[in-house]
Amino acid sequence: MSAVIIIVAYFSLAVFVIVAVYRTLRVATLPVHLRWELAPVPHEKGRSHYGGSYLEEYEWWKKPRSRSLISELIYMLQEILLLRGVWEHHRRLWWFSLPFHTGIYLLIGAGALLLVAAGLDWAGAAAAGVMARAAVAVALVGHLLGALGALGLLVRRLTDPRLVAVRTAGTLFNLVFLLAVFTTGAAAVAMADRPARRLVECTQAVLTADFSAAIPGLLAVHLLLAFLLLAYLPFTPMLHFVAKYFTYHRVRWDDDPLVARPRLEGEVKELLEQPVSWSAPHVASGGGKRWIDIARELPEE
């Protein structure tokens, strides 16, 4: 059994990293787009609380920009840790979405603690035990919160008329999958004999690809599910934690004027040279004229 889990673990991790990096790079390397900012922009110093921008300033191009990275950071932390947007606009969902996301954050933390505990254990450090017990506690809470959240979200999907109308097999499957991972995880940790020791051994077995290690049944099922989820995740919109960086920083809050970004100007000039092949008569692309020529010329009547 451990061999299967270890192989699945490495496979899943590889899939996750490759697909997540691919999708991230794909978005990151897309051409610069036209400005499309949306108020409120939190880095607008002294104005973000009401959604104001530097464009309120008389002859703004003559003034230095006054940005507040702190308020941008505060906004981001509120959004990431407290799900501010869902709190403000979809409270009924927030009660479940928050424990769900908090559970995931805790599980990432528990994973990190376990790695440290495994390392300390190899080094023979006494702190390994404390670290492992902390990991167990964090993992248990994380799984319980995750399960509560996933269950609540599932119930909402099945009962809230707004969500029922648009539910798809995919959204339900994702929640059931997550619920299975969280509940098996909580049960495996809660029911294990000496869970701290078990988890450290298990981590070491995966890290060293030790196929001979014994992994108890429930924990094995949980790990199998969790790793499969890891491989599945980057193919779904659940990868939104990556997308959010771009939707916020590169779209909503990307309010720099071209005059302030000389490097961007070079990129834009290249884009204006791109051939265009839109077919409508008024575009008059001639099957591949340059973007800038199309914008400069008017089609023949």
Next chain:
Amino acid sequence: MTLKVRDISRRPGELLDPISPEELVPLPPPYDKPEDQPGWKPINPGSSERLVCNLDGVVATSLPQPKDPEEQRRYVDQFAAGLKKLLDKNNNWTFLQPLLLSLEYCVRCQTCNDACPVFTASGGKEIYRPTYRAEVLRALVGKYAKPGGKLLARLAGNDIELNWTAISRLYELCYRCTLCRRCAQTCPIGVDNGLVTRELRKLFSQELGWAPKELHEKGTVLQLRSGSSTGMNPLVVKDNVEFIDEDIGEETGLAVHTPWDKEGAEVLLIHNAGEILSWPENPGAFAIILNAAGIDWTLASDEVGYDGVNYGLFYDDVQLARIALRHVQVAKKLKVKKIVMGECGHQHKAMVTVSDRILTGQMNIPRESCLVLLERIVFSGKIKFDPSKNDFPVTLHDPCNIVRNLGIVEPQRRILRYLCPQFREMEPHGVNNYCCGGGSGFAVMSGNNFTDWRVSVASRLKFKQILDAFADQPGPEVKKYVCAPCSNCKGQLRDLFQYYGALEKSGITYGGLVELIVNAMVDVKEPFIKWEMH
């Protein structure tokens, strides 16, 4: 049975999801009884045979019925080709990144739903849900623009069919969203369903050549050809403005003079030319204020330079760029120091931000909102004001394109708090405002029964919040003013107030910001604001 995404391509010849006035959320008295309201015009039988009407019973786009199945197939193929171009770096670099982010990362939480004034006003009609259009596009892209898409779509139970019924309904559905982006503000992921709608409109326009004639033939095409979407050529516009100067001069007892084509001027003011024809008091008031403050300003009489309208913003990147480039070329020729946008929201957005990145090098002439310049003037001490002349209830409508999209929120408010003793906010307001209902070109679209729809549905929450803002003095005996510093918003408010008889029943009228400023000027003896619907 709840309507599904794939239903858009099914049951050809039937309405997908009919709407009627009875379904809408109620308005406060005296507008609370649907039977007392004017009702909706039926589509006349001739038109219903000629035009496609298969969405909700409303016709905004006047898409002609295809001649035969062959023509239908050709359009479907074009749509499929357009879908690929929409996702292509060369053809759509302008919005590809935000589009792909919106298509690929929606988690279907529906947090955006309640933010949408159209969806809410309709009582939650499925096709107006902010995510519906995006889900249709997502399904079409998934199935028809990705390798293995057909198989995957079948496996996922998302089997939408790309056919004439789907594309003709989707086209019409693109004109049930005002592109206000209120939904985008609330999306925790940052998905922008307003943008998705605009991208769809763009596909239809740039690939199939489909766009409402008010925006395209009578809009951008006419503007590029004759100089203005109003059809005014340079001679006519100069004539009209001269007439306004005389008229307003007589009315106010002031010498009103509009300078033209002044080389090297500090300010090139570009109005929405619709003001000159429909609300001449607005350019007249601008002239009074700028002259009284000693601003070195000018209007431009070169084609396109006297009309800030740019409907390309609503449906077509090519037309957007063409008009924006002409605006700055005119400014460059006159060697002005900056371009100031008149009271027109979409002009602000098109010129100040959206076009910014195509204005490379010398083309990037500084551009400023008139609201900012007006604030500077009002508080400069150069003009004497008597705020008691504006002692009537005033509320402020926030044009989405100036406020939510540009973050220009306070300058207009500081003016109103100073000059209007009875100024009060609507709720919600500022960047959380509701669209007037005329956004994205709706205000100028009035074919068939679309005006009835846009005033009853798209404007419904706006009308409700206006009534609520004046709830302390609801009767017609107290005259009330909705300040809407945007030409398109004013056009929509005019149609809205006329439809419901708001002036007669509630004493509510509307106008711009400059009119209130001039009304409060000590040097202007007669009231500048006329309490009439115009």
